[in-house]
Amino acid sequence: NAGVTQTPKFRVLKTGQSMTLLCAQDMNHEYMYWYRQDPGMGLRLIHYSVGEGTTAKGEVPDGYNVSRLKKQNFLLGLESAAPSQTSVYFCASSRPRVMGTYEQYFGPGTRLTVT
Amino acid sequence: GESVGLHLPTLSVQEGDNSIINCAYSNSASDYFIWYKQESGKGPQFIIDIRSNMDKRQGQRVTVLLNKTVKHLSLQIAATQPGDSAVYFCAENTFNTDKLIFGTGTRLQVFP
Numbered sequence: 001n002a003g004v005t006q007t008p009k010f011r012v013l014k015t016g017q018s019m020t021l022l023c024a025q026d027m028n029h030e031y032m033y034w035y036r037q038d039p040g041m042g043l044r045l046i047h048y049s050v051g052e053g054t055t056a057k058g059e060v061p062d063g064y065n066v067s068r069l070k071k072q073n074f075l076l077g078l079e080s081a082a083p084s085q086t087s088v089y090f091c092a093s094s095r096p097r098v099m100g101t102y103e104q105y106f107g108p109g110t111r112l113t114v115t
Numbered sequence: 116g117e118s119v120g121l122h123l124p125t126l127s128v129q130e131g132d133n134s135i136i137n138c139a140y141s142n143s144a145s146d147y148f149i150w151y152k153q154e155s156g157k158g159p160q161f162i163i164d165i166r167s168n169m170d171k172r173q174g175q176r177v178t179v180l181l182n183k184t185v186k187h188l189s190l191q192i193a194a195t196q197p198g199d200s201a202v203y204f205c206a207e208n209t210f211n212t213d214k215l216i217f218g219t220g221t222r223l224q225v226f227p
Contacts, residue, residue, distance in 0.1 A: 004158075031213060040124075042204055042217035043159070050213055058214065090158050102147055102208055104215060106158030 023091030138205035
């Protein structure tokens with residue numbers, strides 16, 4: 001099992017450009033999440049999904065959109081990148097908490113720089 | 116509002132000593148807590164979890180203690196090794212919410 005994978009690993013964008021980050025998981029998890037992590041800070045939730053075809057806003061959703069067309073994939077889009085979106089982005093997946101542990105499995109991250 | 120924070124941003128310990136990393140939370144409705152370890156350049160990795168009906172849980176070389184009275188949890192690492200050097204995060208969840216709230220992290224440095 002590959003677990004959670006993220007594409008790309010690194011990206012540099014100019015202000016105003018758009019891009020999509022791809023997250024894939026092979027653990028058949030219902031839940032998927034997108035976080036951003038800034039230097040010296042913890043993880044902040046951008047958007048999440050509790051199932052195929054559903055999405056919800058997290059703590060810092062502005063400037064981002066997401067889609068969950070397939071259970072195993074969760075896409076994060078930046079329509080018009082801004083320097084404030086320079087960050088490391090992590091995707092995670094989990095089972096629902098009612099199924100026992102609520103461990104979230106994380107991908108390796110995407111380092112995005114917006115100039 | 117909800118918040119999960121850590122008392123110490125950096126903890127330096129000698130190899131072989133025990134480490135204690137602390138975390139305070141403010142949401143009294145939180146009933147599930149997780150500790151994660153994040154090595155440089157990698158995603159967070161699950162260490163151990165604990166539910167609010169417990170006050171202690173042990174894993175391999177790690178113990179998590181939960182004090183609901185003062186809304187505090189700690190992660191104890193026995194016989195700290197160089198491979199334990201990382202940033203450690205606590206996270207909390209409230210039942211019927213689908214989110215973890217993460218603290219800001221503590222950097223653990225192990226020196227010989």
